[in-house]
Amino acid sequence: MSVVVDKPRGPALARRAWTGFIRRREASVLVVAIALVVYFQASTPLFLTTDNLRNIAQATAPTAIVAVGIVFLLVSGEIDISVGMVAALAPYLMHYAIDFYGVPAVPAIVLALLIAAGIGLVNGLITTRLKVPSFVTTLGMFYLLYGILLTTSRAYPVAVPASAKGDVQTWLGAGDWASLSWCLLLVVFFHLVLTRTRWGLHTISVGGNILGATEAGIRVNRVKVGNFMLVSTLGAFAGLMEAFRINSIDPNIGGGTRITFTAIAAAVIGGTALAGGSGTVIGALLGMFVLAVLQNGFNLVGVSANPFFLIQGLAILVSMIANQYLSRLRRAGGS
Amino acid sequence: MSVVVDKPRGPALARRAWTGFIRRREASVLVVAIALVVYFQASTPLFLTTDNLRNIAQATAPTAIVAVGIVFLLVSGEIDISVGMVAALAPYLMHYAIDFYGVPAVPAIVLALLIAAGIGLVNGLITTRLKVPSFVTTLGMFYLLYGILLTTSRAYPVAVPASAKGDVQTWLGAGDWASLSWCLLLVVFFHLVLTRTRWGLHTISVGGNILGATEAGIRVNRVKVGNFMLVSTLGAFAGLMEAFRINSIDPNIGGGTRITFTAIAAAVIGGTALAGGSGTVIGALLGMFVLAVLQNGFNLVGVSANPFFLIQGLAILVSMIANQYLSRLRRAGGS
Amino acid sequence: MADALRVEGVAKRFGALTALQDVNLHVGRGEVLGLLGDNGAGKSTLIKVICGFHRPDAGRILVDGIEVVLRSVDHARSLGIDTVYQDLALVNELSVYHNMFLNREHRIGPLLNNRLMRRLAEEHLREMGVDIPDVTVEAAKLSGGQRQAIAVARSVYSAARILLLDEPLAAMGAKEATIILDLVADLKARGDVAIVIIAHNYAQALQVCDRVAILQQGRITFDRPTAETSVAELTDLMVADYRGRRRAAPG
Amino acid sequence: MADALRVEGVAKRFGALTALQDVNLHVGRGEVLGLLGDNGAGKSTLIKVICGFHRPDAGRILVDGIEVVLRSVDHARSLGIDTVYQDLALVNELSVYHNMFLNREHRIGPLLNNRLMRRLAEEHLREMGVDIPDVTVEAAKLSGGQRQAIAVARSVYSAARILLLDEPLAAMGAKEATIILDLVADLKARGDVAIVIIAHNYAQALQVCDRVAILQQGRITFDRPTAETSVAELTDLMVADYRGRRRAAPG
Amino acid sequence: SDDPAVAEGAVGNFPRTPAWKFVFVCHVTTNPFFTPTQYGAEDACKLLGVQFQWTGSVNSVVAEMVDATNTAVSAKADGLAVAVVDKAAFKAPVDQALDAGIPVVSFNADGAPDDPGTNRLAYIGQGLYESGYELGRRALTQLDGGEVAGFIATPGQLNIQPRIDGAQAAFKDSGKPVTFTPIATNADVTQGLSIIDAYVQGHPNLAGLLAVDAGSTQSVGQTVAKYKLRDKGLKVAGGFDLVPETLAAVKSGDLDYTIDQQPYLQGFLPVLALYLHKLTGGLLFPTQTNTGLLFVTKDNVDPYQGTKTRYEGSDTAVKLVERSGPIAHP
Ligand SMILES: Nc1ncnc2c1ncn2[C@@H]1O[C@H](COP(=O)(O)OP(=O)(O)OP(=O)(O)O)[C@@H](O)[C@H]1O
Ligand SMILES: Nc1ncnc2c1ncn2[C@@H]1O[C@H](COP(=O)(O)OP(=O)(O)OP(=O)(O)O)[C@@H](O)[C@H]1O
Ligand SMILES: [Mg+2]
């Protein structure tokens, strides 16, 4: 069939860069994010101060890290609503290990991450082997972990263990830009994993066409279980970072389902399909950034709680309609 | 190809009834539900008292009604997380109409339902026309409605308007078995709609194969929008019923996302696929019943707060693993 | 009398790719037009333009001599246009008989007349020589040919006046294909249906078509009555094109 | 030397439906076996049993004379068994070239070698005479024949030693079909590959097969060298069965 | 609430001041408990020609509150009132605010009972733990032993968990043979009602029913009425907050008491304290203020029930509440 590909006219390089940008799926969310930044900076000159950017970074990073895992899991066609509870449990696990069993800080953190991975493994096995829908599996796991958390912690916050203070705490969350640095590192790494490795390709295949993936010999269960483990581990990491940042181990880190919910929203805003088969890690970061900017910006401007939600709701609708409009433009313009 | 269909041996009628039962997708959840009832009745003789059954009925009915709508929407391939807020808003809308604008009770209720349908319409149009993913659309709508609810109600509960007391209140929720009756009525009706009408068939088609449904000339957007309207209206109805039952118009009716979340869980437990294309209304009712029995049973037994969640989580996991096991047995045995 | 279906100057682009360009076509009532062409030539795209699935970027479509702007598949169907899609448009989650009557359900009042549809589905399948023991089974469980049979039955047994068949025989066994061709011939004999059929098997195509058109790289390059061509000529034409390009291309 | 592939007494049931019953089959290295049969006869089911997708309810499979219990498709692939499925097993969300190398990706260290895969995909498609201008496009956007070409290329260009092709030509144009048959002939000429090919077009099948087997209602009813049969005989066989059943059935 | 009233001129006997903006960081921003608190803040702001912003977290997510506090510091707020529900987490943000010259008071919650944690200038409110303790102590005046259930909507959530811990401690400290069982209800009041209903049925020998949040309290009242538990040996029922159903239950005797923490003052007084600190260049230092706790019982419920008032959150209108007769005293 006949192919009439548009040839770049004018200065080729700039044009190619532009088309390269416009073809990326994340382009439209990025434009929305930039528009929001411009809007808030115009509303208040405080928006782009270092202090405030740090605030935004700290509000974006942990949820974005969870969102990275959620992207993989959603792309593979599953969902995990227990990850917020893993985030809350992980700092307690570290605390128990250090304060009750005398484990040094770093091994205690590794232990907490390993246990989280184990939780993901259980979620994955129940879902893939015993065929319980992942929504239900992880709902059960959510309550189970909530119960464990409440009974072991007596539902009360505790201080960060002394041995974890200092460098460990600074590097793992308390430092001004620590959480953002980790977040960017993980986003870049997992962006590569999703787009440039077999694991990513197989994750997409499993979510896009599970029958086809099985027929092609992909071990679909292994891929799914792996992604369950990934999301739990990242959730635990985000929880630890938050505990270090707020300098308190709190049963409400993650807010129950809040962090999961927001991470899913970030992923979907960034272009991940709830039904699986497609998604982008960078998009999820941008999606989370958009949500954090909306939260921060209206707070900075000084909107109070009750009207806040009204405005936030409207802002989400308007910016997401703009986002879809832009991405349709993109698709019409691109190939 | 050769067909060797098992012929019924023994008493044909009983056998046919049994196969008819076993072939139903809801059979396995029903077995789980019955097992739970037996278990709790064995644990405490109070379980099957009228008082307690009424209590279970009242805990099951409103969420099950929302779950009916959720089933349709999930089957059609979309999701609505704003419905809990619609449930909270609807009683206030009635209250505003009655107490501020002097509308009589019944028209005020109808008005509240109509406005809810309008909210569903907006959700549907933004999702289908403007192509915003429904998770994001309804997230925005959730916040928007929350803001409207908070600013107009000042987050304070109000009493049920005098003109809505009496018969209206009794029939619409306060009566001992009112909510259950409505629930069963709606479940039966919408079970028929889903399985025996064009609307149901087209809903399944749209969620199962949207491209194919479009090719077959089904107006997919209309089907989706209709289901958004359905879920919002049912949400409003559930909210009104709850306000009448607890005799207070409270911003925490529905618990924000609690009712939505539980309704989705009920639907999924009952056999509805999160990814769309299949689901059963009766299954969702049974799913909700299972969740309500678990809650009620352990409360009746007297499990205290912190371990409660642990036990509930385990119970959900165990009964859902049993459920899947049973339904695999069923499929192996059936056609 | 005007042609049942006439396509004038239709073009369709997908982004930078031009799938159809200045396509002209006509089919009369009681006529069967065979549409041939390489993979990716644009045949299915043309069908999807005619059935209201795609909007053309240019050109017009005339039904019974009257120009129509097709807003949707539904709209096209209300004009009597019915289609067997290459991808079959089946819903895996629905039973065989519901698929067969999808969007053309028989009803009693508001309720589906499942009993009737079941009976008719069994009849149709029997007529087509396709053996599906239980029409209440989900479409997902069927074999490739059984699936295609349902899609074909859906349209062939409809009251369509313009029938578009996109490779209706691709997955059919030799026997089943013969039966379906006979059914098409029956429809043609009725004299009031215009049929467009896409086929890669030229022998099968020539057996039932009155005219044959070839689509190449989005353009109609050949349009002649069946009597004036042959399997050999058609095969040659396609292969000539292939050889020519092979010579021209650098690779 | 033992047959490359031998199937003994294989049976497969789906619930109450018996899809395969006591199937025996063998293919040697350098041999092409044509598998024919009505729609729903069980051909694809047999392929899926051999490739490790379905577990047989009875019977055994021998590869190079050694009995194997296939735990998964992956396991079968590790034994050199590769398949073109009737449903193609494409992932719509992935690009053409990623689909073509799905689960057989070329890599540099842990990263995919996209450049190489892109180049090879373009080469393979060119060899097959299929025109897909941009191999980075998603598979969802392709025409039916283009999709099938990817699925066929995926297996034909693999290093499989037992190749199972389930209607690999169903959606292919006349030209493309010829080329693919030539590719199969080339593989056969290499002498170390055993090939099973399902086709409804008997002429095409006979052109490349050494032996032809017919599957009817889940049983092998015919297995003969190509030289001892003909298109006419095969067609007759199928139709005879059809007529016979027509007479027996009450409907 | 954020009235754009700008100090055009001086108010009262005060000099003209900039339109200072004070930020309240609350742990449950949309909870009805704090509706009168916001009115209190609003009224104080109107009075003084300043503004306030009400922000924080909906579900007592500390990280969100810390974010909101930091944002307020970035936004150069003129004063902060923070519900310090976690003694460790707010230390750094409060110090940062103080370093930036922003006065900070805590309201409603002030770290742990033994340790405020932060360096806030003063605490204005009534401790959550203490109020829970009072809830239990009051119950102990009506019972000497037996089973007591304490209902909590969301265990682990810092707006109410300390209350239930306080109540539990009160029973323990009393040394009386009381078994106290905390029971989780639900953020959704309708579910909470069903849960309490089930628990009560399963435990016919209950001596006391307590609740630590508005939803659970109203549901306790309804359940007591429904099963006529007063006739079945229930000795005490009580809880928190003043929503209409709760007041009706107190009136009818289904609840013995409900605790009014005077939330209006928890909004009004912080604004006043911050204003005076700013006004005097820091000379007037905010002082520790106990906003008190009041038991609403059958005897004094009438004015609460009869009057819809902004000062209890049940009305928005600004109007004088008349009273007459002697003021009850011991
Ligand atoms: N939705 C779409 N988006 C982008 N490109 C498309 C789309 N649909 C078809 N195409 C492209 O348009 C061209 C024509 O496709 P079409 O399906 O019409 O071919 P066809 O003639 O039916 O081929 P086949 O014989 O293989 O079915 C192909 O190159 C195909 O990749
Ligand atoms: N997963 C399944 N569940 C239930 N029945 C199945 C399943 N797969 C196939 N069948 C049934 O088994 C029989 C054989 O199917 P199969 O796909 O093997 O046929 P086939 O010979 O490949 O036919 P075709 O030529 O139409 O592709 C059919 O009746 C089909 O409906
Ligand atoms: Mg085509």
Ligand SMILES: [Mg+2]
């Ligand atoms: Mg087949």
